[in-house]
Amino acid sequence: xxxxxxxxxxxxxxxxxxxxxxxxxxxxxxxxxxxxxxxxxxxxxxxxxxxxxxxxxxxxxxxxxxxxxxxxxxxxxxxxxxxxxxxxxxxxxxxxxxxxxxxxxxxxxxxxxxxxxxxxxxxxxxxxxxxxxxxxxxxxxxxxxxxxxxxxxxxxxxxxxxxxxxxxxxxxxxxxxxxxxxxxxxxxxxxxxxxxxxxxxxxxxxxxxxxxxxxxxxxxxxxxxxxxxxxxxxxxxxxxxxxxxxxxxxxxxxxxxxxxxxxxxxxxxxxxxxxxxxxxxxxxxxxxxxxxxxxxxxxxxxxxxxxxxxxxxxxxxxxxxxxxxxxxxxxxxxxxxxxxxxxxxxxxxxxxxxxxxxxxxxxxxxxxxxxxxxxxxxxxxxxxxxxxxxxxxxxxxxxxxxxxxxxxxxx
Amino acid sequence: xxxxxxxxxxxxxxxxxxxxxxxxxxxxxxxxxxxxxxxxxxxxxxxxxxxxxxxxxxxxxxxxxxxxxxxxxxxxxxxxxxxxxxxxxxxxxxxxxxxxxxxxxxxxxxxxxxxxxxxxxxxxxxxxxxxxxxxxxxxxxxxxxxxxxxxxxxxxxxxxxxxxxxxxxxxxxxxxxxxxxxxxxxxxxxxxxxxxxxxxxxxxxxxxxxxxxxxxxxxxxxxxxxxxxxxxxxxxxxxxxxxxxxxxxxxxxxxxxxxxxxxxxxxxxxxxxxxxxxxxxxxxxxxxxxxxxxxxxxxxxxxxxxxxxxxxxxxxxxxxxxxxxxxxxxxxxxxxxxxxxxxxxxxxxxxxxxxxxxxxxxxxxxxxxxxxxxxxxxxxxxxxxxxxxxxxxxxxxxxxxxxxxxxxxxx
Numbered sequence: 001x002x003x004x005x006x007x008x009x010x011x012x013x014x015x016x017x018x019x020x021x022x023x024x025x026x027x028x029x030x031x032x033x034x035x036x037x038x039x040x041x042x043x044x045x046x047x048x049x050x051x052x053x054x055x056x057x058x059x060x061x062x063x064x065x066x067x068x069x070x071x072x073x074x075x076x077x078x079x080x081x082x083x084x085x086x087x088x089x090x091x092x093x094x095x096x097x098x099x100x101x102x103x104x105x106x107x108x109x110x111x112x113x114x115x116x117x118x119x120x121x122x123x124x125x126x127x128x129x130x131x132x133x134x135x136x137x138x139x140x141x142x143x144x145x146x147x148x149x150x151x152x153x154x155x156x157x158x159x160x161x162x163x164x165x166x167x168x169x170x171x172x173x174x175x176x177x178x179x180x181x182x183x184x185x186x187x188x189x190x191x192x193x194x195x196x197x198x199x200x201x202x203x204x205x206x207x208x209x210x211x212x213x214x215x216x217x218x219x220x221x222x223x224x225x226x227x228x229x230x231x232x233x234x235x236x237x238x239x240x241x242x243x244x245x246x247x248x249x250x251x252x253x254x255x256x257x258x259x260x261x262x263x264x265x266x267x268x269x270x271x272x273x274x275x276x277x278x279x280x281x282x283x284x285x286x287x288x289x290x291x292x293x294x295x296x297x298x299x300x301x302x303x304x305x306x307x308x309x310x311x312x313x314x315x316x317x318x319x320x321x322x323x324x325x326x327x328x329x330x331x332x333x334x335x336x337x338x339x340x341x342x343x344x345x346x347x348x349x350x351x352x353x354x355x356x357x358x359x360x361x362x363x364x365x366x367x368x369x370x371x372x373x374x375x376x377x378x379x380x381x382x383x384x385x386x387x388x389x390x391x392x393x394x395x396x397x398x399x400x401x402x403x404x405x406x407x408x409x410x411x
Numbered sequence: 412x413x414x415x416x417x418x419x420x421x422x423x424x425x426x427x428x429x430x431x432x433x434x435x436x437x438x439x440x441x442x443x444x445x446x447x448x449x450x451x452x453x454x455x456x457x458x459x460x461x462x463x464x465x466x467x468x469x470x471x472x473x474x475x476x477x478x479x480x481x482x483x484x485x486x487x488x489x490x491x492x493x494x495x496x497x498x499x500x501x502x503x504x505x506x507x508x509x510x511x512x513x514x515x516x517x518x519x520x521x522x523x524x525x526x527x528x529x530x531x532x533x534x535x536x537x538x539x540x541x542x543x544x545x546x547x548x549x550x551x552x553x554x555x556x557x558x559x560x561x562x563x564x565x566x567x568x569x570x571x572x573x574x575x576x577x578x579x580x581x582x583x584x585x586x587x588x589x590x591x592x593x594x595x596x597x598x599x600x601x602x603x604x605x606x607x608x609x610x611x612x613x614x615x616x617x618x619x620x621x622x623x624x625x626x627x628x629x630x631x632x633x634x635x636x637x638x639x640x641x642x643x644x645x646x647x648x649x650x651x652x653x654x655x656x657x658x659x660x661x662x663x664x665x666x667x668x669x670x671x672x673x674x675x676x677x678x679x680x681x682x683x684x685x686x687x688x689x690x691x692x693x694x695x696x697x698x699x700x701x702x703x704x705x706x707x708x709x710x711x712x713x714x715x716x717x718x719x720x721x722x723x724x725x726x727x728x729x730x731x732x733x734x735x736x737x738x739x740x741x742x743x744x745x746x747x748x749x750x751x752x753x754x755x756x757x758x759x760x761x762x763x764x765x766x767x768x769x770x771x772x773x774x775x776x777x778x779x780x781x782x783x784x785x786x787x788x789x790x791x792x793x794x795x796x797x798x799x800x801x802x803x804x805x806x807x808x809x810x811x812x813x814x815x816x817x818x819x820x821x822x
Binding site for chain 2 (some may be wrong): 007016019020050053056057058059061062063064066068069072073075076078079080082083084086087093094096098099144145146
């Protein structure tokens with residue numbers, strides 16, 4: 001029988017009633033003729049409770065014990081959903097990560113899946129089991145200890161299972177009904193997309209559209225796993241949600257597919273850095289070591305051997321970045337006059353695979369923002385994306401203006 | 412280094428503060444020179460919450476899924492206590508049942524421990540680990556699925572580890588400070604025993620003194636594991652609690668060690684049963700099959716080939732017992748005029764290894780009850796115990812009178 005992977009996030013299994021509703025969707029796909037692998041998250045709130053206990057117990061905690069504690073939440077949901085499915089006369093059983101086994105690296109609390117042997121679960125499908133309910137977000141390391149994949153790792157678990165089992169599709173059930181052209185809370189013209197290319201989804205995911213974990217999209221793209229994002233709160237509809245798929249599977253699309261944003265950005269500038277070969281490495285290596293997620297980077301024109309270096313990072317990493325830069329200056333690794341942080345900026349991006357083949361998109365974007373009197377502070381581009389840093393107070397205005405200008409409300 | 416097993420029940424690890432207090436006791440024993448194996452229960456309330464979810468999801472639940480869900484509670488405590496011990500600079504790590512592995516039968520939710528290989532944990536002790544924090548109450552079956560030992564199974568886990576590792580002692584930390592001559596809530600003259608023989612503890616445990624799970628005492632007796640029951644809420648005292656030990660280790664003791672009781676009993680009588688060889692088996696086999704825990708059995712003198720058969724069972728099993736007897740009558744397996752249930756009775760017992768060698772104890776017990784005007788409905792005896800069924804309303808009076816008469820307040 002063809003295999004379908006269905007993933008239910010924390011809000012979709014938040015209580016027994018929702019587990020019941022999710023189970024009904026699973027039962028329907030079984031009736032449709034699929035053998036189903038369900039990946040479940042912990043009931044919403046549970047993981048936070050467990051993480052809270054760990055933090056309260058130990059400040060610099062042993063990540064192996066963190067994983068042992070935190071992985072228990074998914075285990076509970078998996079067992080409960082199996083029971084519910086059995087009540088519906090659907091042959092189901094639960095699997096913890098180590099039982100599959102989901103083999104991962106030993107990097108506790110941020111492990112990566114290395115291998116998912118399919119024989120155990122396939123053997124059970126062969127014996128008449130129709131649903132394997134697998135605890136998401138977890139695996140087992142070589143030394144036999146439980147690992148977790150990091151927050152949101154259940155999406156990645158789902159895609160990895162879909163790839164390993166050659167599933168027909170991987171349905172990600174969540175609390176939104178698909179991927180939108182932009183955040184509906186910001187623009188009431190936001191339109192749900194029926195299809196979106198992996199590359200576009202990847203840019204949207206990493207740009208702050210929190211529908212899918214970035215890593216899961218990467219994995220889906222690499223293994224060509226058809227991914228569907230849909231709501232667990234809507235009525236059943238086989239065409240619901242947004243299909244994330246290969247570019248070739250999308251017959252026609254707008255040049256720009258969506259407007260993404262990231263609200264809490266900061267722009268940092270190192271004033272008057274001595275410009276010499278290796279200076280970028282001297283700046284960004286200590287930042288990386290300090291765990292600062294540097295996003296955009298701009299280097300100004302050099303004058304008299306000195307230059308200004310600007311970069312952006314999440315606003316809550318500014319203190320860490322300043323500390324790392326000061327330390328590097330004291331150690332004599334870099335030299336600058338001053339470090340200036342602008343913590344009132346946001347990032348707005350337009351994304352679309354059509355941008356590759358169409359000129360003038362950037363010019364149009366700049367014009368739209370200029371018409372609204374919005375000053376652009378930093379620009380970065382990729383093949384299918386164009387991002388600008390602007391004052392945070394213009395964020396909503398910019399998103400709405402761009403959504404209108406590129407007519408994203410029209411299919 | 413000598414090994415000590417310490418077990419903490421649900422109330423002793425009910426929250427982070429109590430886990431902290433329990434960890435301090437563990438750290439002290441490490442400082443005393445022990446390698447420690449800690450067996451933990453789930454934080455109190457957690458197991459009930461999980462069991463509630465299972466029951467709400469499925470009435471005739473799959474015990475394998477029950478075990479997968481319910482075993483998660485101990486796992487959380489084990490991880491948190493390991494983290495707390497590490498914070499105190501005590502090298503510790505958590506072990507789930509399957510990681511040890513605690514090998515059990517496949518009888519889910521009532522599994523029995525078959526083997527505890529010591530090599531994994533001993534190897535870690537060899538590498539400098541000082542505390543193994545093991546999730547109690549759980550194990551793994553041959554097919555790789557998680558099992559649980561039934562409620563209270565953490566006591567059994569603790570004793571089994573003490574036996575497997577040749578521990579010097581097994582300390583059971585609970586919310587009472589030891590084993591008493593009777594329930595202090597009933598008699599304010601109740602006295603804590605410093606020592607009690609395994610056999611006596613076994614009678615007390617199965618008679619309703621809920622300090623230790625019966626199976627754990629049986630196991631301790633078989634493997635000669637020194638068992639100590641003590642409170643996790645008292646100040647540290649190396650002599651605290653009650654030592655449950657071999658009869659030979661108790662130099663002197665009272666003839667009667669304690670007065671136990673069981674409140675919610677029922678007395679059932681089958682009136683005018685045809686008395687023939689095999690009739691007892693014909694009655695008690697269907698009762699056992701129906702899950703009725705028959706305790707006392709009395710067969711009256713036979714008259715004209717018919718007799719009355721009386722037995723006791725927990726009061727909440729009366730309906731089940733009646734149903735089983737009616738079914739057996741309809742099937743023609745047994746024949747009786749009527750079945751009468753007296754659901755207002757309680758059981759009171761005196762227990763003591765000294766009773767073996769001293770005559771007149773039974774007579775004294777009957778005299779004491781008679782003096783108080785308490786009618787005895789059923790009597791059973793063993794070598795070291797004497798139980799009577801009486802009207803429930805006399806329970807407290809009977810316990811107090813017997814405690815006084817045998818002078819149990821005196822050491």
